[in-house]
Amino acid sequence: MKILYVNKNLNLSKPIVDQLIRMGFEVDVLIENLPQALDKSALVHKIGNIFSRLILKDKNYFIKKEKQLFEKFAEKQLKNKTYDIAFFIRADMYSEKLIKRVRKQSEKMVSYQWDGVDMYPKILDYYKYFDRRLVFDGNDIRKYSQYNLLSLPIYHYTENIFHDPAKEEFDLFYVGVGLDERIKWAYNIEDYSKENDLKFKAILTIPEFREEKKTKSVSLRHKGISLAENEKYTEKAKAVVDFKMSTHNGVAFRFFECLNQEQKFVSNNHNLKDYDFYHPDNIFITDFENFTGLKEFLQKPYHKIDRKIVEKYGIKNWLKYALDYGDYEPINLP
Missing domain, CATH: 3.40.50 (Rossmann fold)
Structure with missing residues (x-):
């Protein structure tokens, strides 16, 4: 055909x-x-x-x-x-x-x-x-x-690629477009990470007319990263962060890669709780203002999901x- x-x-x-x-x-x-x-x-x-x-x-x-x-x-x-x-x-x-x-x-x-x-x-x-x-x-x-x-x-x-805890260099990773709300949330995670001895890395792409900025954890830059670079950073993180937009309730690309690779995920998307792949040891739901329980979540092992569900x-x-x-x-x- x-x-x-x-x-x-x-x-x-x-x-x-x-x-x-x-x-x-x-x-x-x-x-x-x-x-x-x-x-x-x-x-x-x-x-x-x-x-x-x-x-x-x-x-x-x-x-x-x-x-x-x-x-x-x-x-x-x-x-x-x-x-x-x-x-x-x-x-x-x-x-x-x-x-x-x-x-x-x-x-x-x-x-x-x-x-x-x-x-x-x-x-x-x-x-x-x-x-x-x-x-x-x-x-x-x-x-x-x-x-x-x-x-x-x-x-x-991706096929036959599973997250390897031995390669982890930081606890939380985010990459995406630098909308104002996302930038604020990224700095909130940075503050929480400092207080709780966690390592966080965020790369947010901003338009040319805005000034590039960089802290120890958060990078606001004009040029985005490639899919290959994103995968390399993801591989080094214990958990991947997702900032859901208010305009939709769909689940992001980054989550399904984490599901397949058996990697933890942190998001403000409450709808994740309604899917057949949800488990509280794997997915942490937050509003990115209150992070109570996040450090404990990161310390728990990943709960394996039935591969039939994953392959679907x-x-x-x-x-x-x-x-x-x-x-x-x-x-x-x-």
Whole structure:
């Protein structure tokens, strides 16, 4: 079977594409490399931007031009091709014109939102083009019942890699985008760690206009780290930290990797208690203000979870369920 895979997150695409190939699909990746960025310094674009802002009262000149550039790139990639399945992750990132074109060239269309629907509600306008619509937040299924949404949390993709306590260099590790609330929470963990003789490391990516800062435990930096670097740091931590956003109740990527690797996890996501993989020795729930019991939690050994439950959330079963292909274990959300 031939599948078109569409996802602008190139960093997270490789495990999915590799698994699709192992499953026997002929995979056409629409975005293996993004088109060359628009040269904003070019005279024609400088003039176009000024005209757009002053005459048309439109401040989105460069955004629109970049979208046009991508559309031309995508049309060239899709020319004279047909697919058994088209699998979009975050279809809201594309134009309706592109979605309609792929619909005409595909037998089945599958959409997956790995962010809450309310964060990117444009997807609701596109659901009419999709045969299978999956979301990672159970609240979206209840809120938008008219769209017949299906549940699908995130997955883990590493194989036969288990956390080794002998490699631990610090107790807690976090990496992510440096939103103000997350930065505050990171400093809260730093204070708690100092008081309780714990080692904490946090890397938060901030925009260029904000000043880079670094303490003993927390690094606010402009440049993020690669997936490989993230895995190296994770390997050295006793527990991985997750700051759940208030806009969704889905479970983060980092958790499922910890589940697979048998590594402890600290989060403010209370919904973790409702899943079949939950155990209080493995998952510590906090509001990142009150850390009572965290040090004791870190001292307890990891409680092994039935591998059948763990494998259900692996990328192979995840893809089979997402695409409704072959035999799979359904993945339900609380």
